[in-house]
Amino acid sequence: MGFEKFGVVSFTSQSRASAFVDYLEKGEVRGTKCRSCGRVFFPPRADCSWCMKSDVEWVEIKGEGTLVSYTKVNYGPTGFEKEVPYILALADFNGTKVFGRFNKDVAEDTVKVGMAVKVSPLNLSEGRISYEFLPA
Numbered sequence: 001m002g003f004e005k006f007g008v009v010s011f012t013s014q015s016r017a018s019a020f021v022d023y024l025e026k027g028e029v030r031g032t033k034c035r036s037c038g039r040v041f042f043p044p045r046a047d048c049s050w051c052m053k054s055d056v057e058w059v060e061i062k063g064e065g066t067l068v069s070y071t072k073v074n075y076g077p078t079g080f081e082k083e084v085p086y087i088l089a090l091a092d093f094n095g096t097k098v099f100g101r102f103n104k105d106v107a108e109d110t111v112k113v114g115m116a117v118k119v120s121p122l123n124l125s126e127g128r129i130s131y132e133f134l135p136a
């Protein structure tokens with residue numbers, strides 16, 4: 001339980017990686033790392049898709065990442081209609097790719113591929129939580 005608090009719209013209340021929400025509430029953005037092969041996953045997973053093991057540990061996604069790509073969303077999917085426009089981005093944190101939204105106050109003309117970013121927990125309305133990118 002606990003995963004129902006994640007994001008603007010939640011389509012599931014349970015996940016084997018629901019500790020993700022607990023970490024966000026503590027101010028940490030975390031992924032999972034396979035103890036067998038060392039691959040890091042974001043979003044976090046309970047099973048490694050590379051070596052097929054289920055022995056993972058939680059690792060913090062911190063420091064500066066590099067913006068790899070981004071797009072401006074003008075027409076949001078179900079549940080996100082009132083959120084548009086917003087910027088979705090992909091950033092690289094030492095080989096771990098993190099997908100998410102930019103802070104709504106970041107002007108689109110300041111967003112550039114290659115810029116330094118950080119990822120930060122975000123408290124939403126009604127006790128919900130997510131994460132967002134900010135310029136580093």
